[in-house]
Amino acid sequence: MDVLTTLDISKKLRDQGIRLTPQRLAIAEVVINSADHPTARDIYARVREFFPYLTLATIYSTLSILETAGLVAQLPFQKESRYDSNNTLHLNLVCTKCESIVDCDSGSSYLSRIKKKIQDSGLFQIKYQRFDIYGLCETCSKQF
Amino acid sequence: MDVLTTLDISKKLRDQGIRLTPQRLAIAEVVINSADHPTARDIYARVREFFPYLTLATIYSTLSILETAGLVAQLPFQKESRYDSNNTLHLNLVCTKCESIVDCDSGSSYLSRIKKKIQDSGLFQIKYQRFDIYGLCETCSKQF
DNA sequence: TTTCATGCAAAAGTTTTGCAACCCC
DNA sequence: GGGGTTGCAAAACTTTTGCATGAAA
Numbered sequence: 545m546d547v548l549t550t551l552d553i554s555k556k557l558r559d560q561g562i563r564l565t566p567q568r569l570a571i572a573e574v575v576i577n578s579a580d581h582p583t584a585r586d587i588y589a590r591v592r593e594f595f596p597y598l599t600l601a602t603i604y605s606t607l608s609i610l611e612t613a614g615l616v617a618q619l620p621f622q623k624e625s626r627y628d629s630n631n632t633l634h635l636n637l638v639c640t641k642c643e644s645i646v647d648c649d650s651g652s653s654y655l656s657r658i659k660k661k662i663q664d665s666g667l668f669q670i671k672y673q674r675f676d677i678y679g680l681c682e683t684c685s686k687q688f
Numbered sequence: 689m690d691v692l693t694t695l696d697i698s699k700k701l702r703d704q705g706i707r708l709t710p711q712r713l714a715i716a717e718v719v720i721n722s723a724d725h726p727t728a729r730d731i732y733a734r735v736r737e738f739f740p741y742l743t744l745a746t747i748y749s750t751l752s753i754l755e756t757a758g759l760v761a762q763l764p765f766q767k768e769s770r771y772d773s774n775n776t777l778h779l780n781l782v783c784t785k786c787e788s789i790v791d792c793d794s795g796s797s798y799l800s801r802i803k804k805k806i807q808d809s810g811l812f813q814i815k816y817q818r819f820d821i822y823g824l825c826e827t828c829s830k831q832f
Numbered sequence: 833t834t835t836c837a838t839g840c841a842a843a844a845g846t847t848t849t850g851c852a853a854c855c856c857c
Numbered sequence: 858g859g860g861g862t863t864g865c866a867a868a869a870c871t872t873t874t875g876c877a878t879g880a881a882a
Contacts, residue, residue: 563856565862584846599864604847606862620764622872624846635802637812650809651802658779658795662821665794668781671823677806679815707881709837728871743839748872750837766847768871 545630547577560613567595571606575616581626581636581645619645619674633659636674639681646681689774691721704757711739715750719760725770725780725789763789763818777803780818783825790825 548556553573557564574590575582582590588603607627610616617628619636626645628636633652638645655675663670679685692700697716701708718734719726726734732747751771754760761772763780770789772780777796782789799819807814823829 563861565856567863597864599866600846601848601865602863618766620766622762622764622769625766637806640815648806648812651805654798654802658798659821661795662781662792667826668792668821669824669829670821671784673819673821675817675819677803677812677814677817680813682811685813707836709881711838741839744871745840745873746838 545579548573556615557613560615562609562613567591567598567602568606568609570594571603572610572615575607575610575627576629578629579647581619581628583624583626585624587627617672617674619676634675636676637681638676638678639684640678641680641684641687644681648677689723692717700759701757704759706753706757711735711742711746712750712753714738715747716754716759719751719754719771720773722773723791725763725772727768727770729768731771761816761818763820778819780820781825782820782822783828784822785824785828785831788825792821 550569550573553569553576554564556576557568557572562568570591571587574587578587578590580586584600584603584607587607588598588600591603592598607616607618611618614631615629617631619626619628628645628647630647632649633655634647634649635651635655636645637648655673659670659673662668694713694717697713697720698708700720701712701716706712714735715731718731722731722734724730728744728747728751731751732742732744735747736742751760751762755762758775759773761775763770763772772789772791774791776793777799778791778793779795779799780789781792799817803814803817806812
């Protein structure tokens with residue numbers, strides 16, 4: 545995913561009818577331009593540098609709005625949620641040791657075939673999906 | 689998934705070196721024989737009928753042991769986790785309206801191909817996976 | 833007998849909610 | 858000006874932890 549400019553992000557928000565505030569723009573910018581699937585606390589830490597008075601409640605509120613607008617996906621985990629701004633068809637490679645999450649496009653043609661099959665069956669009306677593969681990333685698998 | 693007898697479950701637990709207690713057996717029986725992906729509270733409610741003094745802490749503790757033994761998978765969601773005892777390769781059809789979760793075997797051959805491709809790349813060592821498709825179940829999609 | 837599970841209570845941690853002051857449109 | 862947003866505080870809720878008692882191997 546390429547890095548989007550502040551202008552790009554502003555447009556995205558305005559297109560979705562989301563009111564623009566400096567805090568909101570900063571939060572959106574951080575979450576959309578972060579490829580590491582940050583937690584709310586991660587985003588908080590990154591945005592706080594520019595808005596020291598920002599609170600976690602605002603982070604959560606904004607993320608919820610971005611999620612409703614389809615700009616970001618919340619990925620609930622045992623400990624806390626991570627946020628993904630990649631809305632293309634992909635799967636997540638989740639390392640159970642270092643907790644890194646990497647998007648993977650390989651296999652997306654299979655994914656779309658699976659979705660089509662289910663959609664065509666008429667038994668389920670698909671909105672979106674989440675596919676996580678858990679295991680060890682390259683770095684961690686080499687460590688022992 | 690067929691319903692397993694108490695004896696089947698006992699064997700599964702003993703094979704995994706899990707100490708057998710009446711409470712534990714009841715919890716395992718409920719979660720393994722429930723196809724609806726119950727929450728911890730659901731399991732609590734179902735087991736409490738037989739063990740009124742049981743607490744949620746015991747439920748969580750037991751579920752954690754069953755998960756480590758590979759008998760059950762925890763599926764974290766925004767609100768609370770659901771538990772899945774189907775350890776075959778499948779995907780979950782999650783209704784965003786009624787919150788039902790139904791296992792789906794259709795597409796599992798594609799799933800294994802995706803997994804093989806990733807495994808063969810040598811970039812990630814797979815342990816397990818979770819594939820959720822979100823949308824409306826048949827009943828809910830007909831309601832409006 | 834020794835080790836581990838249970839029950840109870842309290843704690844931890846994430847996420848949500850309420851509300852007054854403020855800012856965007 | 859009006860309605861939505863922010864910041865702050867407190868609440869809600871799931872899940873975890875500590876510990877004494879009791880049960881399994």
